[in-house]
Amino acid sequence: MPADDVVVEVEGASKSFRLPSGEHLRLLNGVDLTVTAGDSVAIQGRSGSGKSTLLRALGLFIPFDEGRHHMLGVDIRAAGDRRCSKLRARSIGFVFQDFRLLPNLTAQQNVEYGCLLAGLGPREGARAAREALERVGLTDRARSRPAQLSGGEQQRVSIARALVKRPDLVLADEPTGSLDGETADVVIELLLASVADLGAALVLVTHDDAVAGRCGRRVRLGGGTLHDDEPAAAGGG
Numbered sequence: 001m002p003a004d005d006v007v008v009e010v011e012g013a014s015k016s017f018r019l020p021s022g023e024h025l026r027l028l029n030g031v032d033l034t035v036t037a038g039d040s041v042a043i044q045g046r047s048g049s050g051k052s053t054l055l056r057a058l059g060l061f062i063p064f065d066e067g068r069h070h071m072l073g074v075d076i077r078a079a080g081d082r083r084c085s086k087l088r089a090r091s092i093g094f095v096f097q098d099f100r101l102l103p104n105l106t107a108q109q110n111v112e113y114g115c116l117l118a119g120l121g122p123r124e125g126a127r128a129a130r131e132a133l134e135r136v137g138l139t140d141r142a143r144s145r146p147a148q149l150s151g152g153e154q155q156r157v158s159i160a161r162a163l164v165k166r167p168d169l170v171l172a173d174e175p176t177g178s179l180d181g182e183t184a185d186v187v188i189e190l191l192l193a194s195v196a197d198l199g200a201a202l203v204l205v206t207h208d209d210a211v212a213g214r215c216g217r218r219v220r221l222g223g224g225t226l227h228d229d230e231p232a233a234a235g236g237g
């Protein structure tokens with residue numbers, strides 16, 4: 001693909017954390033990953049292998065210690081906190097296992113909150129939120145609060161919130177981990193189709209082989225490095 005289609009490019013990236021004992025734990029060591037517009041990439045690995053750390057770094061919450069990290073042509077390691085915050089707010093959507101909806105807000109208001117963080121005005125945000133809820137099939141639940149929604153409905157609101165600003169990159173951390181099998185199938189199909197419709201890139205972490213198999217690519221994180229890059233089963237988005 002042309003270079004302009006590259007959303008994220010990471011080369012030789014490493015990340016360590018200082019333990020209470022004073023020792024340094026290196027979770028990521030020489031990670032290479034390139035994700036282009038339209039890609040859907042599943043990251044798998046054992047618990048504690050660094051998957052969530054990698055996702056947090058890709059989401060610009062923490063920096064890599066070493067290596068190259070570019071997003072949409074921006075050198076992230078050279079960019080300041082303010083530029084990274086703006087890039088995260090406007091160009092990255094997040095979907096979490098525990099939904100992270102604000103309990104006192106309706107579904108519509110939760111999605112509008114995503115617009116607020118992206119810098120959209122109230123009128124534009126309200127319109128975008130309605131369209132996003134329609135995309136995930138929840139128009140009739142727009143006034144419901146999270147406690148009034150099923151787990152699958154809450155995750156669909158979370159997807160709508162992630163996609164409402166039309167991000168270039170969507171990061172999903174175990175998006176079906178709290179759902180039963182049938183609901184998980186519906187949610188992952190919706191997530192893949194919605195991201196593809198926007199032409200965005202998707203990187204998700206999952207323990208579920210069936211979910212990983214729906215993605216276009218599957219990589220495994222072990223020993224701090226991504227490896228065994230392989231095509232997923234037919235039918236991936």
